[in-house]
Amino acid sequence: MVSKLKELSEDDLEDISNFLSETIVKKISSSVRSQKEILDMDVSIEIDYPNENGELDVDASVEIGIDELSDLSDEIIDEVIDGSYLELDEYINEHYR
Structure with missing residues (x-):
């Protein structure tokens, strides 16, 4: 069972946002x-x-311009974002529960 999140401050939310953004980049x-x-x-x-459920909801989106010779695809970017959410879950569990 996952324990409940502690009450998050604006600084906590900024920290969570920065962590996810930096992880994706x-x-x-x-x-x-x-x-x-x-x-x-x-x-x-x-x-x-x-x-509305009293929970934390985090949504990430990436706008990226790539060189026409790049192999970076939307699928790879989606995988990166999914993997970053997993790291965010671990980060939140370590710091905010």
Whole structure:
């Protein structure tokens, strides 16, 4: 059984947002052979807390411009985001429960 989240402050929410954003950027950067493949990248994190269930809801989206020769696909980006959510779950369990 997963224990309940502690009451989160604005600083906590900012920390959670920064952690997820940095994790996504790091994982995408390591998914390409050269950083030159990434022309621009914007990661946005939306946090709804508390949502209607009194829980934390985190949504990440990535806008990315890549070089036409890059192998980076939408599928890879989706896998990166999914993996980043798993890391976020662990981070929240360690720091906010």
